[in-house]
Each structure stands twice: as structure tokens, then as C-alpha cells.
Amino acid sequence: MRKLKISEKMRNLMAGYYMLGHSAEFRAWVTSGAPVEILYAMDVYPVYPENHGALIGAAKLGSHYSDFAERMGFSRDLCSYARCDIGCVFAGTSPIGGLPKPSFLFACNNICNTVVKWYEVLSRIFKVPLFVLDMPFIRKELKEYHLLYVEEQLYDFIRFVEKLTGNPLDDSKLRNVAMRSVEAVKLYGDCLKMARYKPSPMTCFDAFINMAPIVCLRGTEYAVNFYREMKEELEERVKNGVSAIDNERIRLLWDNIPIWYRLRWLSEFFESKNACLVADTYTNAWTGFGTIKSTDVISSLAEVYTVSYLNIGIDRMVEIIKGLIEFYEVDGVVMHSNRSCKPYSFGQYEIQKKLNVPSVIIEADMVDERAFSEAQIATRLEAFLENL
């Protein structure tokens, strides 16, 4: 796989981001699908335990840190992001020396209800306040009263932060942050869309490796600049006919959170079969945060974040996946049945039956390498690719 030059920059950018956390006056630990724009606008530094979990997984230290939590009684069946994050707190360290302690916690359940429980645990450990932003699950139709429910909570949240920090929210600042967020999301979406070219200049592994800024720095100039540069590099590749892998023969879509500790194994496996995983449903989920309106930031934040990818019914997920299949012209779908992520994984059997291209399900875990059976997965994937 031809590595993107931008990945090196990403590492520096994220190192800087983590450094900043230690000097910030106010820090919130926040879930990946929360409206971070409010935090940036109120000078609260967002810390992302999920991103930390991914980092631990990629460092192949999932079971190591999970063990610290398991010894305290946390079940191995719990989400591995949560186990690793809680494990690092007990261990007092992590591959990046642990996360800086929170001033408060902000959990939004538009990605799962796991985060509510996980953050309750953190709230008891750190003895800091927790704000839960409760999003109704939009199985079919988004109703006005759903939005009103979320909007009211956003105002509650602003008051909550104002009280803790003593800093009132500045509307124009929020607008600026929101518009930077929209710009970053747009550029990020443009990057992902470059994979529509044949052969593709990137794989979903590039998307995974370079997704941290859209998660953590959405709303800042850093994310905008980063994805602008990434887009340029990809455009350059397309112009020069540089593909991510040689002899791209099969194009595939990935579903669910990456198997962080096996990114290299998987990318080499697919490359050896001339198969390119051009896109995925996971990184694509952040492209949905691009429709915040400058005229009505709070109510559009409510809407954008309520209908996040994991907070909608299977029918709508199928529509989105079909859209991706068509747009990226893929020949098949590889679905990661992820023991750690129930809302992402339950329903995959049904989704699979509604797709118009072949698909395969492999069972593993995003961070806990003990749940990965190489021989079994290789056999399954080989059989799938041979039949395409």
C-alpha cells in the first residue's frame, strides 16, 4: 500500500493536540458524536477517550490495558474502548502517558448507550459532573418534538458549561467554530470521495489512519488545513495516475469500526488479492455533520447530531450503504461484526440481506485482539473474494 505523506503530518498534529490538553484550563472528556463545536466555542478542550481507545488498539495494547479494568471487576464482554479507557485510568498511564484529567464529562448517546454507562463510571472515579445529552433514536421519521427535546438540552448544556467555567457563550464565536466545522467536514468528505476514481488513490485504511483530526479537531483551523492538504495530495495522485494499491481488481466497502490492531494485516491481505477497500461506513459517518447553518447554529446542531449514522433505523442505514456502494462502484461489502459495538453490529444480518452486492461478515473486536481468529477470518475472506 502506498502510504500518504499526510499521515506523517497527522501524527505531529495529534501529538500537538494531546500536548495542548495538559495546559488547557478546562477539559471535557467527550464522546465522538457529541456537538464539540459548543466546547471549542466556550474554550473547553475536548478529550476523546474513544480516540484514545483506537490508539491503544493500534498500538496492540488492547488486552494489556483492558486487564487493568477487568481486575477491578469490569467484564470482558463490555465495550473494549471503555475497558481500555477505564483500564488506563487505573493504570495511571497509557501509550501517550494517560489522558489529562477532566473538569467535566460530556456524553452524547447518539452513538450508543454504552457511553452513558462508561461516563457514569468515570464520573464516580474523577468525582466531576457529567452531562448526558440524550438523543432519541430516530428509527423512522425525525419529528419536531425530538428536535425540541435535543435543543432544550443543548441550552441546558451551555448553561452547565457557563456555570462551571464562568465564561458565557459568545454567539459569534460559536458561529465561527460551527462554520469551521462545516468547512472541515466538507474537505474531509471531499477527501473520502476521491476514492471514487478507478483505481482509487486511497483505501479505507488511509481514511482510518487520518480520521483523528475530524473527530478531535472539528471546529478548529487545524482540521480545515489538514484536510485541505490531504485533498491536494489525493488530487495529485489522481492527476498522476498513482493508485493506492497495484492492479486494483476488486473494489470493496468496509462496514463498522476498524479492527485497529490488525490494520496492517488486513490491508496487506486485501492488497495481495488485488482488492482495494475504497470506502467505509465508519469514517463516512462524520461527513453527515456538514449541514450546520450559520443562521441557526443550535437548532441545526440538534438536527445534525440527532440523525447520526448509528442513531437511525436499519432501513436508513441500508439506504446510506447502498448509496456508498453505488457512488464508489464497489463489488462487495466486508462487514466487521464487532463484539464491542452492539448498535453498529446488531442488524448487520438484516442489512446484509438487503444489499444488492455480495457481502461477508467477519467477527472480531475493534481493540481487543483476543477476539481475533486469524485463520478463521483469512479463510472466510479468501472464500468471499474468490467468489466475487
Added chain:
Amino acid sequence: MKIGYFCSFTPKELIHSAGFLPYRIFATRRPISLASAYIQSYSCSQVRGAIEEALNGDFYGFVVTRSCDTLMRLTDILEFLGKRVHNIEFPTKIGNVGYYVRELREFLDVLKKWGGEISFEKILESIRLYRELEEKMKRLFDISANYDLAIRIQQIDVAEAIRLVDERLEKAKKETGRKVLITGSVCPYPEIYDIFRKAGFSVKDDICTGRRFFEFSYPSFEPKDIDGALRYIAEKYFRKAPCPTKHYEGDYRFEYVLNLAKDCDAVVFLLVKFCEPHFFDFPQLKERLEKMGKKVALIELEFPIASLEQVRTRVEALKEVIE
């Protein structure tokens, strides 16, 4: 006509008032075979068992009340199976009654679409009947818990259920012995509690198929119209015995369980494997209970229960420790 439901936050009153039988679905003794085609093996056996039941039973429709992530996806899975379904978005954060009243109004529309008849008088009558049932169950359980009955009353008409409870109330005798608090998810196997009694315990519970089904504190106002009735139901369920799938102000669930444990010698966590909300609470709640001087044990279950013997061994060992 039976409407199957799963979660004890489901507004049974509305289903009943519309002329349907609210029928709570549990994992039964039926082995799980069909469900494996529709949901992964790492979903809890309560849900796998419930899918098995749903596929085999004669249900008119299903109501799934939002609690955990697995139930959140269950509605779609049942719909995929060609069933008539509706999901009620019970809030995770307990607080905003107005929002939930709107959600209940939507539910009334669904019941109407399903051929149900909606009237204020009928809703009021159902509210009254369920309250009577719940208060009588509470009285019975304060004397002596009856888990057979607790399961049965969730699957029959409420008026019939009240008659059954009345009969038992007449005969109920106060339990004696060292008291154990059993806290956890659902456990539709009454013989589990018998194991505790045979070991010499008297039983108190915080279980979704026991006390959490009928323990409420009720709003003090009298509903005057349908909206008032919906508000009454919303407030009533917000004040149900707390569940770990909900987020409460001031860590209310921990305080509630610690309070229940006060007069108990031991606390047993009876948890269904893969039940994330309970397993997240377990370590810190256990720590608090141990600080109170309680002996704590964890028993992990999967339905159908393969071996009661293992449970018996654990319970007897616990009894020996506290003697």
C-alpha cells in the same frame, strides 16, 4: 389479541386500554436456534430468547421500549421478520416529562392504527387497574416474594392478575432467615429464587422480573383528560424503581440499591451475560456495598439455564460465608 413487549418501562396501561393484552416476552426454556440467524451470539440471551419466542408465538404486534442498545435494534429486526412493530423512545435521561408525553401521544396513534379503541375513560380504568395490581404486588412482596406469580401476572389480563394476587395475599406468611438482596437484570426462572430459600435465605430483590416491574411512586394528581392521563403515565414510569439503562440525577440508582441492601446480610448480582448496563454498574456498586459490610457475590446467567447446580453451589457457599 396479544401485544408482546420486553421492557418494564412499557406503558402497559395504554396497550390494555386500547383493547389488547400486553404480554411480556421472556426468554423461556426453549433452546435458541432460529434467533441465531437474526442476531449475533454476543447479544444477551434475554433478547435471543425473546426473538425465539416472538417467532413461535401468536402475537398481533410488538412494542419495544428503548432501554439498551440491543433493544434499540430489536425493533428493526422484528420488522425485518415481517412483524407489526413500534418502538417507544423512552428517554435515557430521566427528567423531561413533556417530551415523553409527546412520544406517548404518538404511541396512542399507533394503537389506533392497529385497530385499538382509545378513550379517556378506558385509559383511566387501565391506570387504576394497574395501580391496584402494583400496590398489591408490593404488599405481597413485602411479606414474601413470589416470583412465579410475578412472571404470570405479566402475561395475563390485569383484572385476572389482581384476583391471583388477592388469593396469594390471604395465604402469605412472612419469610424468615438471613436476608439476601438479589439485584440484576431479568430472571424469568423462579426456581433460582427457591435455591436461595432452600439454602436458608429470605429473599428481597431489585430484579426486572420482580420488584422493578411493580414498584412505582405515583403522581398525586387526578388526570382530567387524555393529555393528563399521558402525563400521569409518563411521571409514573419516570418514578419507577430505577434501572441501569437510565441516567438519573445524583446517582439515584446506586443510592436506591444501597438503601435496599441496608437490612440484608448479603447481596447477589444476578446478571445476564452481555447485559452491558448492569455490568458497567457492577464493580463500583459492589465496592460501595462491601464498604457497608455486605458480602457480595456475582452470578452470571445465560438462558435457558444449563445448570442450576452451579448456582446452588455458589449460593450455598455464600450462605456458609455469612453464617
